[in-house]
Amino acid sequence: MLWHAIAPARRYTKASHDxxxxxxxxxxxxxxLLYVQGLPDERTHLALSEHAQKIGVKGRAYQKAKEQLVMHGFVHERRVSGExxxxxxxxxxxxxxxSDADALAVWREVGVGAGASPSAHSPTVGEPGPRTVGRQLPVEEEREKSSSRPPTEAPxxxxxxxxxxxxxxxxxxxxxxxxxVSRELHLGVLEARGLVAQAVEWLRRGVSVGELRRVLSSDLPEGGVRSAVGFLGHRLMQKMPEAPQGQRRAPVAPAAVEEEAPPPVPPYVAPLVTCQGPxxxxxxRSMAGETxxxxxxxxxxxxxxxxxxxADLGVDLAEEAAAAVEAGRSPDGWRARLAAAAASGASGGQ
Incomplete structure (x- = not known):
């Protein structure tokens, strides 16, 4: 990125990097903020909204900008009783x-909200009238009715x-x-504790902290949020993401009456049988009566x-077995077994 700047010689505003x-x-x-900072003294009597309209910041954009300036201490407002x-x-x-204390000190220094003394006002028009008899309540009864002090409450x-x-x-x-993010979403500690369970379920379903904050604070109603607790609770419930496949819980069946389990059946063990083979x-172990x-x-x-x-090839198995013994091969091999089986078959046939 190339950077080229020429410092202005006049008509400029010093802005902090902060x-x-x-x-x-x-x-x-x-x-x-920079526009209002560079205004001359004769134009500071206008409201902040009028300055914003002159630079094209209107509607929701102005409300958002003003909320941020108030939230971070650049703008303070105070309502006082005037003339x-x-x-x-x-x-x-x-x-x-x-801070609020610093802003209050500035207001006190310039005399905002001090009000004029009673002697500075013009006298009331008209002559004073006679006192009306029988219209004034007793002292004790009047104090009981119009007392400005609220009843004492237990701490x-x-x-x-x-x-x-x-x-x-x-x-x-x-x-x-x-x-x-928005002053309309201000929650107390106890109010936040009531919504923690629903918010934790979002995090367990794979939603990040930043995404959860974005979903809860974006697309606010145009008329404003009346109840932060009700609005956030409704949004947490209605926009709950789908649980991953591995985290879905099976429906819990109603608790059944515990019954005594039957004793386990021992596994079947087949008996040992002597093999009738050669x-x-x-x-x-004979499982189905094998011999x-x-x-x-x-x-x-x-x-x-x-x-x-x-028989199909015309080969004599007895001769093959004898040749195997002469060659030094084990007579217990398959050739010997085949020769023995062929000999037993030949004798059975006779």
Missing amino acids: VVRHPRLCSDAKIL RGLWVTHQLFSNVPL AESVTLEALPPQEAEAERVLLSLRH GTEHVF ECPDCQQAAAWARWAERRA
């Missing part, structure tokens, strides 16, 4: 943030709030921070298949 780079002031608020009992609103504009008990878990405390901070004597173990059954099936295959 104002130009203020992170919570919109552009309209900054322009209005003839009329109320007058005085505006105090500053290019640096002022309210201080409410001690419990500390919240981290996620609920974060949701409470979001709700309380809405007052900085080879070394061994046992196995041979699975290995012997598989060897017998291979033997029957080999016998049929040898």
Whole structure:
């Protein structure tokens, strides 16, 4: 980015970097602040809204800019009783943030709201009339009826709030921070505690803190918010995002009457049976009344298949088994088993 600037020799306004780079002031608020700061003395009697109209800041944009300036201490307003009992609103504009105490000191210094003394007013028109007899209430009765002091109330008990878990405390901070976005969304601590449960559910469903603040503070009604608690509670409920697939909870069934569970049934264990197949004597568990173990059954099936295959090819299995023994191979191999099965089949056939 290239930067080129020429310092003006006249007709300029000094602006602090704290104002130009203020992170919570919109552009309209900054322009209005700089415009009013550079006004001559003879034009400072106009209201802030009239100055805003001259630079094109009107309607909702002006209301938003003024709210930010008031919120951050650049604009202060005070209503005082003027002449003839009329109320007058005085505006105090500053290019640096002022607290309420600082603004009150400035007003007292210039004499705003002091009012004129009774002797300075013009005398009342007309002659004083005679006193009306029988129209005035007794002293005790009049004090009882028109006393300006409210009845004495018992001091309210201080409410001690419990500390919240981290996620609920974060949701409470979001709700309380809405007052900085819009004065209409100002919540008390107890009011925010009543909405914490709904706000936490938003965070549990994957909504970030910034997104939650944006949803709650954007698109406010044109007529203003009458009740911050009711408005935020309705928006939290109506705009609740959908829960992720893994976080959906199954409906809770009504509690059933507890019944005594039956004793567990022991698993079935098949008995040990001696295998009737060839080879070394061994046992196995017969599940359905088998007489041979699975290995012997598989060897017998291979033997029957080999016998049929040898008959088709004209091969003598006994000779193959003898050749295997002469070659030094184990007689317990499949060839020996096939030869034994073929020999037992031949003897059974005779």
